[in-house]
Amino acid sequence: MLSNLTAQPQDKILALMAAYRADPRETKIDLGVGVYKDATGATPVMRAIKSAEELLWKTQETKAYVGLAGDPAFSAAMIDLVLGGTVDADRLSAVATPGGTGAVRQALELVKIAAPRATVWLSNPTWPNHPSIVKYLGMPLAEYRYFDSQTGDVDFDAMLADIKAIPAGDIVLLHGCCHNPTGANLSAEQEDQIIAALAANGAIPFVDIAYQGFGDGLEDDARFTRKIASQLPECLIAASCSKNFGIYRERTGILMAISPSASLQAVTQGNMAFLNRQNFSFPPDHGARLVTMILGDTGLRSTWSSELEDTRLSMLNLRQQLADELRQRTNSDRFDFIAKHRGMFSRLGVSPEVVETIRADNGVYMVVDSRINIAGLNAHTVPILAQALATALK
Ligand code: LMR
Numbered sequence: 001m002l003s004n005l006t007a008q009p010q011d012k013i014l015a016l017m018a019a020y021r022a023d024p025r026e027t028k029i030d031l032g033v034g035v036y037k038d039a040t041g042a043t044p045v046m047r048a049i050k051s052a053e054e055l056l057w058k059t060q061e062t063k064a065y066v067g068l069a070g071d072p073a074f075s076a077a078m079i080d081l082v083l084g085g086t087v088d089a090d091r092l093s094a095v096a097t098p099g100g101t102g103a104v105r106q107a108l109e110l111v112k113i114a115a116p117r118a119t120v121w122l123s124n125p126t127w128p129n130h131p132s133i134v135k136y137l138g139m140p141l142a143e144y145r146y147f148d149s150q151t152g153d154v155d156f157d158a159m160l161a162d163i164k165a166i167p168a169g170d171i172v173l174l175h176g177c178c179h180n181p182t183g184a185n186l187s188a189e190q191e192d193q194i195i196a197a198l199a200a201n202g203a204i205p206f207v208d209i210a211y212q213g214f215g216d217g218l219e220d221d222a223r224f225t226r227k228i229a230s231q232l233p234e235c236l237i238a239a240s241c242s243k244n245f246g247i248y249r250e251r252t253g254i255l256m257a258i259s260p261s262a263s264l265q266a267v268t269q270g271n272m273a274f275l276n277r278q279n280f281s282f283p284p285d286h287g288a289r290l291v292t293m294i295l296g297d298t299g300l301r302s303t304w305s306s307e308l309e310d311t312r313l314s315m316l317n318l319r320q321q322l323a324d325e326l327r328q329r330t331n332s333d334r335f336d337f338i339a340k341h342r343g344m345f346s347r348l349g350v351s352p353e354v355v356e357t358i359r360a361d362n363g364v365y366m367v368v369d370s371r372i373n374i375a376g377l378n379a380h381t382v383p384i385l386a387q388a389l390a391t392a393l394k
Contacts, residue, residue: 123174247291
């Protein structure tokens with residue numbers, strides 16, 4: 001049986017991680033996978049997480065199963081963090097999932113049950129695992145235009161035109177904030193126009209929010225998601241705690257569904273719990289419990305949010321430095337958009353050949369579409385990248 005298997009296509013991001021590890025050069029720079037790094041290149045466990053873990057170790061008396069949806073206290077804390085009280089609880093269903101990816105997968109499976117013929121619309125470009133999962137599930141897939149690689153900005157007219165043409169009942173996957181891979185995001189007014197288009201055509205939004213707190217702050221980053229959730233009759237939301245709590249390997253995420261009416265809540269919740277049971281039974285608890293403890297304790301919450309804010313500001317600083325260095329070294333404003341982008345990533349808009357030259361000559365690793373992880377830089381490596389780019393573009 002196993003002899004029937006053929007190799008799966010490589011995941012671009014994970015292949016890059018492996019290539020970076022295999023490179024013996026001490027000066028190599030990793031701008032690949034989306035993991036936050038401090039100025040020393042470390043990905044430390046956040047202080048609030050350490051404190052919560054210590055407290056948990058002292059007080060937890062059982063590791064017995066919790067429930068198929070996870071701990072209701074985790075759902076309540078995350079609903080508050082993401083939605084901030086904008087939606088009535090009686091229309092909200094939620095299940096804990098193994099990371100944000102688990103939430104994306106469960107959301108798509110829910111769509112498969114509820115609307116098997118619905119097409120899933122993804123931004124072009126999007127996180128490569130989005131189309132990969134949609135295709136794996138055998139669901140119809142289509143793309144809406146999103147990015148203008150000439151300006152480094154959202155190609156808003158094209159995006160709006162494509163969204164307006166999506167048929168009622170199809171699913172539109174939107175990034176809640178900090179678009180991955182481009183770093184280009186909608187303005188508040190543009191968000192309103194997208195929401196109006198969805199209200200008019202009856203397509204159903206599915207928000208993936210994996211970087212809340214990495215862009216303009218915890219509240220601002222939730223703005224688009226909250227408007228969608230409160231203004232449209234139904235939506236799905238996949239949220240990740242991997243990045244903003246720095247608990248990547250704990251696999252902590254949540255799927256929320258907002259039903260058009262309270263009478264549909266119980267059956268929606270039941271279907272989501274059923275899907276958890278089919279795919280992995282009980283969701284992981286450790287990371288979810290830490291998140292619940294932090295969000296529910298004033299002291300831990302303020303330690304966490306101030307560390308997250310430091311993280312955000314350090315990335316903004318690096319963005320500005322890189323934009324300034326590139327302006328100087330390329331003698332142009334071509335890369336000014338880097339300072340305007342938000343979140344962990346920016347797509348530089350250079351060719352795969354330039355990406356490869358920089359890797360070969362300078363040991364700088366970025367995704368082949370020229371996505372860089374801003375947090376992979378520091379004050380010392382920003383000028384190295386800027387010079388490498390300027391040289392390769394000559
Ligand atoms: C990324 O885009 O680099 C992250 O979301 C990590 C991943 O799983 O790909």
